[in-house]
Amino acid sequence: QFVVRGDLTVKGVHWLENKSTMAALEAVRMLTSFAAGSGWRIYACDWSQAFVQAPATNPNMYCELSDLPPELHDLGHSKKDKRFVAWMKRNLYGEVSGSRVWQQFLQTWMQSEAMGCTFSVNDRNVLSWDWTDAAGVTHYLKGALHVDDLLFIVSSEAIRAEFMRRLHARFTLTGGEDEATDYCGMQIRRDWVAQTVTLHQSKFAHKLMEKYDLVGKRIEPMPFKAGPHALVPWDGNPTDRDVFDYCGCVGDLMWLSRTHPDIAWRVADLAQHMQSPGPLHVAAALHVLRYLSGHLNEGLTYHGSNDVLMRPYGHR
Numbered sequence: 544q545f546v547v548r549g550d551l552t553v554k555g556v557h558w559l560e561n562k563s564t565m566a567a568l569e570a571v572r573m574l575t576s577f578a579a580g581s582g583w584r585i586y587a588c589d590w591s592q593a594f595v596q597a598p599a600t601n602p603n604m605y606c607e608l609s610d611l612p613p614e615l616h617d618l619g620h621s622k623k624d625k626r627f628v629a630w631m632k633r634n635l636y637g638e639v640s641g642s643r644v645w646q647q648f649l650q651t652w653m654q655s656e657a658m659g660c661t662f663s664v665n666d667r668n669v670l671s672w673d674w675t676d677a678a679g680v681t682h683y684l685k686g687a688l689h690v691d692d693l694l695f696i697v698s699s700e701a702i703r704a705e706f707m708r709r710l711h712a713r714f715t716l717t718g719g720e721d722e723a724t725d726y727c728g729m730q731i732r733r734d735w736v737a738q739t740v741t742l743h744q745s746k747f748a749h750k751l752m753e754k755y756d757l758v759g760k761r762i763e764p765m766p767f768k769a770g771p772h773a774l775v776p777w778d779g780n781p782t783d784r785d786v787f788d789y790c791g792c793v794g795d796l797m798w799l800s801r802t803h804p805d806i807a808w809r810v811a812d813l814a815q816h817m818q819s820p821g822p823l824h825v826a827a828a829l830h831v832l833r834y835l836s837g838h839l840n841e842g843l844t845y846h847g848s849n850d851v852l853m854r855p856y857g858h859r
Contacts, residue, residue: 547637558640566668566687579845588719593691597648743842762837777821789820
């Protein structure tokens with residue numbers, strides 16, 4: 544794999560903008576909820592060597608030739624020659640604007656006549672596609688793009704097959720054939736009998752227990768202790784990172800709160816004391832971890848059963 548020295552490029556000369564976007568977590572949740580309620584199947588696919596599949600946007604980009612491995616010399620390829628440089632015709636990894644170039648290229652193609660997708664105004668990475676088959680039946684697809692990973696739900700097997708056929712005709716992809724079980728660090732668990740879809744992060748949660756040596760330790764029933772919940776600032780010396788990496792722990796918890804709204808408030812409270820964490824803040828972070836140790840395989844569950852969806856809430 545060739546990687547270029549993007550740190551040597553200059554804004555305004557080699558690239559203009561480098562900002563790219565990804566599908567919001569709310570969009571992924573919405574798709575999952577829609578799939579559960581409508582009984583649609585969930586699939587995921589990703590583009591192989593995604594950035595390289597997009598052409599370079601700057602016609603005057605050059606990079607130093609790399610040393611080729613010996614096995615390529617016998618195929619007519621010469622060794623590295625300092626008299627020459629490589630003319631970049633493709634969007635290579637390492638470019639500062641690489642992700643933006645790929646996003647613009649992919650979305651332009653997805654909206655072209657070859658595919659005809661429509662992107663949401665509220666989230667430019669959420670797409671929908673309607674397709675009418677030879678019999679005149681219209682099928683529906685909705686998806687969310689995360690750089691080179693696509694999560695999509697379909698109303699029928701026919702539109703999934705047609706969608707993947709068109710993608711494979713232009714790109715190199717993997718996935719999209721079997722129902723999705725993983726997407727961007729989250730796991731997807733489906734129960735067709737109960738009509739539920741659960742988004743969870745059990746793999747990451749188990750790794751956290753090992754990381755903080757909490758496997759088999761005491762489990763807390765709540766994310767915080769009874770009594771005053773809000774944490775107060777610490778005036779003493781901040782806890783040394785070698786003793787406890789407080790910032791890293793809060794980052795881990797924030798990542799896990801994507802499918803654990805039960806800890807969201809406490810994590811937000813912990814994040815307010817990143818500059819000077821004291822003993823009470825460390826104890827509070829460990830308390831959240833011990834609470835999670837009892838909920839490692841849980842997550843957000845979306846229901847599609849009318850018996851559940853039409854059930855009234857308790858009013859206490």
